[in-house]
Amino acid sequence: xxxxxxxxxxxxxxxxxxxxxxxxxxxxxxxxxxxxxxxxxxxxxxxxxxxxxxxxxxxxxxxxxxxxxxxxxxxxxxxxxxxxxxxxxxxxxxxxxxxxxxxxxxxxxxxxxxxxxxxxxxxxxxxxxxxxxxxxxxxxxxxxxxxxxxxxxxxxxxxxxxxxxxxxxxxxxxxxxxxxxxxxxxxxxxxxxxxxxxxxxxxxxxxxxxxxxxxxxxxxxxxxxxxxxxxxxxxxxxxxxxxxxxxxxxxxxxxxxxxxxxxxx
Amino acid sequence: xxxxxxxxxxxxxxxxxxxxxxxxxxxxxxxxxxxxxxxxxxxxxxxxxxxxxxxxxxxxxxxxxxxxxxxxxxxxxxxxxxxxxxxxxxxxxxxxxxxxxxxxxxxxxxxxxxxxxxxxxxxxxxxxxxxxxxxxxxxxxxxxxxxxxxxxxxxxxxxxxxxxxxxxxxxxxxxxxxxxxxxxxxxxxxxxxxxxxxxxxxxxxxxxxxxxxxxxxxxxxxxxxxxxxxxxxxxxxxxxxxxxxxxxxxxxxxxxxxxxxxxxx
Numbered sequence: 400x401x402x403x404x405x406x407x408x409x410x411x412x413x414x415x416x417x418x419x420x421x422x423x424x425x426x427x428x429x430x431x432x433x434x435x436x437x438x439x440x441x442x443x444x445x446x447x448x449x450x451x452x453x454x455x456x457x458x459x460x461x462x463x464x465x466x467x468x469x470x471x472x473x474x475x476x477x478x479x480x481x482x483x484x485x486x487x488x489x490x491x492x493x494x495x496x497x498x499x500x501x502x503x504x505x506x507x508x509x510x511x512x513x514x515x516x517x518x519x520x521x522x523x524x525x526x527x528x529x530x531x532x533x534x535x536x537x538x539x540x541x542x543x544x545x546x547x548x549x550x551x552x553x554x555x556x557x558x559x560x561x562x563x564x565x566x567x568x569x570x571x572x573x574x575x576x577x578x579x580x581x582x583x584x585x586x587x588x589x590x591x592x593x594x595x596x597x598x599x600x601x602x603x604x605x606x607x608x609x610x611x612x613x614x615x616x617x618x619x620x621x622x623x624x625x626x627x628x629x630x631x632x633x634x635x636x637x638x639x640x641x642x643x644x645x646x647x648x649x650x651x652x653x654x655x656x657x658x659x660x661x662x663x664x
Numbered sequence: 665x666x667x668x669x670x671x672x673x674x675x676x677x678x679x680x681x682x683x684x685x686x687x688x689x690x691x692x693x694x695x696x697x698x699x700x701x702x703x704x705x706x707x708x709x710x711x712x713x714x715x716x717x718x719x720x721x722x723x724x725x726x727x728x729x730x731x732x733x734x735x736x737x738x739x740x741x742x743x744x745x746x747x748x749x750x751x752x753x754x755x756x757x758x759x760x761x762x763x764x765x766x767x768x769x770x771x772x773x774x775x776x777x778x779x780x781x782x783x784x785x786x787x788x789x790x791x792x793x794x795x796x797x798x799x800x801x802x803x804x805x806x807x808x809x810x811x812x813x814x815x816x817x818x819x820x821x822x823x824x825x826x827x828x829x830x831x832x833x834x835x836x837x838x839x840x841x842x843x844x845x846x847x848x849x850x851x852x853x854x855x856x857x858x859x860x861x862x863x864x865x866x867x868x869x870x871x872x873x874x875x876x877x878x879x880x881x882x883x884x885x886x887x888x889x890x891x892x893x894x895x896x897x898x899x900x901x902x903x904x905x906x907x908x909x910x911x912x913x914x915x916x917x918x919x920x921x922x923x924x925x926x927x928x929x
Contacts, residue, residue, distance in 0.1 A: 537917060542907040567910070605924075639924060642807040645832070652802060652920045655913065659870075659904060659921045 401471035406478045409487040416500045417458045420489040424558040437558045440495035446566030452501035459497030507574045513589045516544035524551035524620040532563030533651030539567035541658035546573040580632035591615040595633035602638035605660050616657045666736035671743045674752040681765045682723050685754040689823040702823045705760035711831030717766035724762030772839045778854045781809035789816035789885040797828025798916030804832035806923035811838040845897035856880040860898035867903035881922045
């Protein structure tokens with residue numbers, strides 16, 4: 400049961416975590432950044448409550464807080480207010496009626512991520528927050544055990560990624576590669592077969608690939624694709640057979656096809 | 665070579681087609697609707713020029729019109745102006761620098777669509793313009809020959825769908841089913857195996873399905889999914905194996921997985 404408090408004043412200092420949400424999710428070293436993890440809507444707040452991220456507080460309209468009440472620890476304050484006060488505090492109109500903020504948790508390491516994992520995704524240059532969020536959603540749905548973020552990837556804990564992922568960035572473990580493409584060699588050393596997904600004509604068609612051990616799928620951004628050095632550090636280059644004249648699929652969609660295809664093998 | 669004309673006055677009557685673009689794509693029977701097909705940006709305009717839709721005119725900044733010049737028929741006027749005048753005419757700021765408008769073309773019939781087709785997608789209740797656009801993009805990339813729109817689907821020629829599809833709604837033939845679920849029976853009569861994609865536990869896993877003839881994949885919207893009557897009218901219910909606790913994939917992503925999986929068989 401949450402510790403529910405009614406708040407009527409948008410300037411109430413207890414609501415400080417919820418102010419200016421458009422920048423509060425930035426890392427503390429960025430302008431306006433507080434490094435907070437922000438969940439919006441009942442479904443995503445529920446995933447945050449079930450995640451390893453330490454929840455600081457909830458803010459919502461009465462009905463939404465009531466829906467979540469049983470799942471909230473008694474040490475976590477839940478502030479009930481009106482939709483109007485919420486909008487004034489956060490800086491824009493929210494149509495989901497509830498928010499929760501959490502602190503960042505200790506990041507996973509590559510060793511944490513690989514221990515016991517059978518399937519990983521490795522991303523290079525995925526800077527778009529929506530694509531990143533969609534990739535986490537697809538990874539969660541299709542049984543990917545963890546995600547390694549290579550150079551050029553955005554922060555998956557940004558509010559928009561959390562929202563587009565439907566909260567699955569809070570559930571799928573991830574780590575940032577500190578060595579590149581060294582992280583790919585580390586994965587191979589740990590027994591992962593690394594498959595680089597690329598539209599190159601000389602790549603093997605995805606449906607002809609059979610894996611029977613741990614596998615890591617390497618995905619690049621839509622425009623430039625994977626770097627040559629990343630492709631070289633993989634075991635194989637694989638491609639999704641495409642119809643003539645079509646440039647490419649969205650990276651999250653390509654990832655979903657690969658996760659399904661390799662999981663089903 | 666286009667018939668290029670410079671225009672400086674945002675009130676020039678020759679630019680009438682480009683006014684109030686936020687409503688001009690609506691069907692003529694809707695408020696503000698002109699029933700126009702609108703393409704934004706060089707890539708999508710190029711697809712419009714290669715499509716069966718009769719292009720009425722182009723409007724763009726000099727550099728973008730020059731890029732497209734060689735592909736434009738001499739009977740089509742191309743108006744060159746500044747970014748500021750463009751914004752004033754269309755009613756919002758455009759960052760792609762070029763637009764084209766076309767008339768709607770004679771719609772395909774179900775007979776047109778099935779003739780010579782091996783793979784179709786059939787949609788029920790896909791009302792979201794972005795999902796619809798993404799479905800067309802994925803269908804084009806993965807070799808789907810045509811799309812049948814069942815009840816509850818949006819108009820794929822709306823501007824947002826055209827844009828999200830990257831212009832592929834202009835290339836993939838589609839038709840609206842007039843009889844439902846009768847259209848599914850018609851497809852079966854024409855020799856198509858109709859597979860209904862659903863998360864139901866008693867459905868066959870997609871990777872266990874083997875098809876060796878024409879196939880139609882039936883997809884429903886994310887929330888409510890397919891209606892019972894649609895599933896009953898299909899040959900088989902098939903499912904994408906999902907990890908526990910994850911509700912569902914985006915409909916365009918689920919479609920992409922199915923198109924790839926069935927195409928690769």
